[in-house]
Amino acid sequence: MKILAINAKLRKSVGKSESKALRNQGxxxxxxxGGEKQVCFYAHENDFRNLVxxxxxxxxxxxxxxxxxxxxMQDLQFHPVTDNLLHIDFLQVFDDKEVTVTIxxxxxxxxxxxxxxxxxxxxxxxxxxxxxxGNLPDYIEIDIEDxxxxxxxxxxxxxVDEYTFLSPDNAVVVGVRTARNIIEETEDEDVEGEEGxxxxxxxxxxxxxxxxxxxxxxxxxxxxxxxxE
Numbered sequence: 094m095k096i097l098a099i100n101a102k103l104r105k106s107v108g109k110s111e112s113k114a115l116r117n118q119g120x121x122x123x124x125x126x127g128g129e130k131q132v133c134f135y136a137h138e139n140d141f142r143n144l145v146x147x148x149x150x151x152x153x154x155x156x157x158x159x160x161x162x163x164x165x166m167q168d169l170q171f172h173p174v175t176d177n178l179l180h181i182d183f184l185q186v187f188d189d190k191e192v193t194v195t196i197x198x199x200x201x202x203x204x205x206x207x208x209x210x211x212x213x214x215x216x217x218x219x220x221x222x223x224x225x226x227g228n229l230p231d232y233i234e235i236d237i238e239d240x241x242x243x244x245x246x247x248x249x250x251x252x253v254d255e256y257t258f259l260s261p262d263n264a265v266v267v268g269v270r271t272a273r274n275i276i277e278e279t280e281d282e283d284v285e286g287e288e289g290x291x292x293x294x295x296x297x298x299x300x301x302x303x304x305x306x307x308x309x310x311x312x313x314x315x316x317x318x319x320x321x322e
Contacts, residue, residue, distance in 0.1 A: 202238030206269030224256035
């Protein structure tokens with residue numbers, strides 16, 4: 094997994110006023126937990142740009158005033174109006190202990206189903222994964238070249254020994270489905286065909302009805318004439 098180094102400083106206090114003062118200076122208050130003790134620290138918001146504003150996942154090497162820790166980002170908070178970064182929680186990780194992170198999914202290839210008019214259904218762009226830090230991948234790669242219309246890739250198709258997915262085997266990750274407009278056009282054609290056949294039948298019946306009446310009337314008149322004579 095990719096590694097990102099960040100230098101940080103310890104927070105002198107953890108009150109609201111101190112946090113507000115840090116943010117006014119362009120800093121982001123943070124907390125590191127999961128180790129022997131909880132560590133409160135801060136760093137400038139620019140130091141977190143490559144960590145926060147990216148789909149990639151990193152092991153973060155924190156240098157907090159000489160003390161070094163390995164961690165992964167667990168949670169972050171943004172201002173509801175300005176979208177400024179307000180707070181980040183980090184989980185300390187150890188080389189011999191499993192950790193749970195969300196790994197992005199990368200697709201490669203040009204699906205045969207899409208070339209035939211299908212639509213890509215990308216259901217899981219990230220997968221919750223558990224492993225020791227050294228076994229965590231940068232991303233989960235799926236080759237969709239041979240996926241045809243109606244076919245899907247499931248969690249069970251991606252499982253390996255190095256890490257574990259915390260999702261059921263039958264969960265769909267990506268697939269190709271039939272385009273809705275193709276289905277609707279086919280149904281419309283079927284309905285028009287049925288209506289056309291019905292119309293032709295009705296026209297035939299309408300044309301046949303007067304002919305039969307005329308013939309019946311003529312025969313009736315011929316039979317009644319001798320009787321009147």
